[in-house]
Amino acid sequence: MQKYTIVVCDHIHTAGLEMLQNDENVNFIMAADEPKDKLVKEIIPQADVAITRSSTDVDDFFLEHATNMKALVRAGVGVDNVDIPGCSKQGIIVMNVPTANTIAAVELTMAHMLSCMRMFPYSHDHLKNQRIWKREKWYGHELKGKKLGVIGFGNIGSRVAKRAKAFEMDIVAYDPYIHPSKVTDLDMTYTKNFEDILACDVITIHTPKNKETIGIIGAEEIAKMKDGVVLVNCARGDLYNEDALYDGLKSGKIRFAGIDVFGKEPATDNKLLDLDNIVVSPHLGANTYESQYNIGTQAAENAIAAAKGISYPNALNLPIDESKIPSFVKPFLEMGQKIGFLASQINKSQIISIKVTGNGEIGEYVDSLSTFVTVGAMSQSSDKINYVNADFIAKEKGIKIEAENLGDSNVYKNLITAKLTTAEGTTTISATIFDDGVQRMVAINGFENEVALKGHMVLFKNSDVPGVIGNVGMTLAKHNVNISDFSLARNANKEALAVILVDDKVDETTLKELAALDACLNVSYANI
Ligand SMILES: NC(=O)c1ccc[n+]([C@@H]2O[C@H](COP(=O)([O-])OP(=O)(O)OC[C@H]3O[C@@H](n4cnc5c(N)ncnc54)[C@H](O)[C@@H]3O)[C@@H](O)[C@H]2O)c1
Ligand SMILES: O=C(O)[C@H](O)COP(=O)(O)O
Numbered sequence: 001m002q003k004y005t006i007v008v009c010d011h012i013h014t015a016g017l018e019m020l021q022n023d024e025n026v027n028f029i030m031a032a033d034e035p036k037d038k039l040v041k042e043i044i045p046q047a048d049v050a051i052t053r054s055s056t057d058v059d060d061f062f063l064e065h066a067t068n069m070k071a072l073v074r075a076g077v078g079v080d081n082v083d084i085p086g087c088s089k090q091g092i093i094v095m096n097v098p099t100a101n102t103i104a105a106v107e108l109t110m111a112h113m114l115s116c117m118r119m120f121p122y123s124h125d126h127l128k129n130q131r132i133w134k135r136e137k138w139y140g141h142e143l144k145g146k147k148l149g150v151i152g153f154g155n156i157g158s159r160v161a162k163r164a165k166a167f168e169m170d171i172v173a174y175d176p177y178i179h180p181s182k183v184t185d186l187d188m189t190y191t192k193n194f195e196d197i198l199a200c201d202v203i204t205i206h207t208p209k210n211k212e213t214i215g216i217i218g219a220e221e222i223a224k225m226k227d228g229v230v231l232v233n234c235a236r237g238d239l240y241n242e243d244a245l246y247d248g249l250k251s252g253k254i255r256f257a258g259i260d261v262f263g264k265e266p267a268t269d270n271k272l273l274d275l276d277n278i279v280v281s282p283h284l285g286a287n288t289y290e291s292q293y294n295i296g297t298q299a300a301e302n303a304i305a306a307a308k309g310i311s312y313p314n315a316l317n318l319p320i321d322e323s324k325i326p327s328f329v330k331p332f333l334e335m336g337q338k339i340g341f342l343a344s345q346i347n348k349s350q351i352i353s354i355k356v357t358g359n360g361e362i363g364e365y366v367d368s369l370s371t372f373v374t375v376g377a378m379s380q381s382s383d384k385i386n387y388v389n390a391d392f393i394a395k396e397k398g399i400k401i402e403a404e405n406l407g408d409s410n411v412y413k414n415l416i417t418a419k420l421t422t423a424e425g426t427t428t429i430s431a432t433i434f435d436d437g438v439q440r441m442v443a444i445n446g447f448e449n450e451v452a453l454k455g456h457m458v459l460f461k462n463s464d465v466p467g468v469i470g471n472v473g474m475t476l477a478k479h480n481v482n483i484s485d486f487s488l489a490r491n492a493n494k495e496a497l498a499v500i501l502v503d504d505k506v507d508e509t510t511l512k513e514l515a516a517l518d519a520c521l522n523v524s525y526a527n528i
Pocket of ligand 1: 077078079098101102105151152153154155156157174175176177178206207208209212213234235236260261283284285286287
């Protein structure tokens with residue numbers, strides 16, 4: 001029985017661990033308590049799939065040891081500590097669990113916001129730990145009537161905004177990547193002007209961490225804010241520049257900050273912890289039982305599906321978004337891979353370039369088609385090639401990949417053509433799918449041979465003189481090769497090409513005998 005190794009690198013809910021344990025095809029290794037060095041060097045090389053959280057960096061060191069890995073599941077949202085291009089290069093499909101912890105993060109944000117307004121952890125500490133009853137010391141502020149600036153209006157930001165509106169706050173949202181109606185339909189203000197956010201009483205951030213958002217709030221932005229502003233960050237460390245945040249809090253320009261995430265975690269020696277106008281938590285945004293149950297079970301389910309090659313839910317680095325591919329396109333993708341593979345068997349040499357064109361409606365998907373043709377064409381020479389790393393590996397090998405949408409075709413409703421150029425020459429194959437659903441080659445190197453793209457194939461090119469077909473048939477019969485289909489086409493140069501489907505593999509002796517026939521120009525065998 002096929003067994004797949006799934007390594008759990010960080011703690012996930014026991015319900016997820018049980019799913020892994022109970023799957024008979026899964027050999028599951030719980031490595032959350034292993035030192036990272038041991039995890040990476042000794043355990044990761046065994047993994048077909050790994051499950052990680054924010055405590056495991058998927059960096060050069062990790063990838064260097066992930067020699068068998070097919071997929072990685074981030075049991076959460078943020079993939080800022082996962083080197084996605086590096087994973088793609090190694091053919092590792094990266095998936096996350098994007099919505100399972102949304103509510104947990106939303107509610108923690110509200111907790112931070114309220115704690116900042118009422119200094120709740122401090123009054124609690126005063127009474128409980130210091131036994132001081134000093135009501136006049138703890139005058140807070142109300143959310144009602146205050147302006148809340150929300151940076152990033154996705155799953156979490158939009159829900160924080162809705163809850164804040166229930167507290168009668170006025171919401172201003174900044175998110176250049178959404179339609180403004182997502183905000184205005186909720187009777188909130190949408191802005192493209194970041195200064196409108198800086199003018200708010202309370203600011204909360206809910207963007208991913210990337211080149212554009214790191215330091216989106218720095219010293220300059222803080223200087224423009226209202227005196228006594230409150231800042232909340234339950235998204236990622238470093239979105240607010242930590243030095244600027246520290247200075248702003250120290251000077252009192254920022255009255256209070258609620259911070260769940262830090263530039264470097266664990267953050268036990270972060271200087272922000274020295275301040276007494278800050279509420280902090282150790283990256284607890286996702287830590288509710290409900291959210292961890294959802295995340296743990298979804299991560300386990302997705303890891304099992306990926307290990308078995310069944311599906312890759314929420315994959316972040318597939319060249320195509322499968323949910324956006326209409327069903328009629330999928331067989332064309334599969335056929336693209338077949339003609340790439342066929343071309344590479346007929347034209348066996350170092351690949352120089354691959355050009356893919358599409359006619360008809362399929363032309364719109366020619367970029368995805370070219371990825372599939374590339375996988376097919378390169379799979380002879382590399383057993384590591386897949387849809388995720390095909391473009392990277394092609395680039396690395398200096399192979400030029402081109403894709404072009406040629407618009408409507410006069411003859412075929414949809415047609416894909418793959419042109420494979422190697423050190424030996426060029427092979428061009430066109431294929432289509434008619435209403436009967438059969439994937440058919442319709443042309444090869446200028447010959448209009450129509451033949452189903454399946455099984456064993458002999459391609460026999462000859463001078464167009466009498467008697468050739470008979471001799472080919474006799475030679476195949478002599479070697480016990482049964483013909484199941486035969487397609488003959490001629491060109492203007494008095495040449496003919498026979499594409500012969502046969503029942504079994506054709507051996508070298510038979511091919512040599514065919515090549516020795518008088519009119520033969522060349523012969524090749526392929527199996528798809
Ligand atoms: N503290 C935690 O434990 C915790 C838990 C869950 C999520 N998170 C973090 O919260 C963040 C948001 O998560 P989400 O699920 O809402 O993600 P999401 O993808 O649903 O939303 C992110 C939003 O940010 C917007 N955005 C991107 N770049 C922007 C920019 N430059 N300016 C303004 N808006 C921009 C996007 O358009 C999107 O609407 C992520 O960083 C995630 O890692 C933290
Ligand atoms: O991005 C996330 O999903 C959160 O930050 C949670 O991270 P964690 O899984 O390490 O708690």
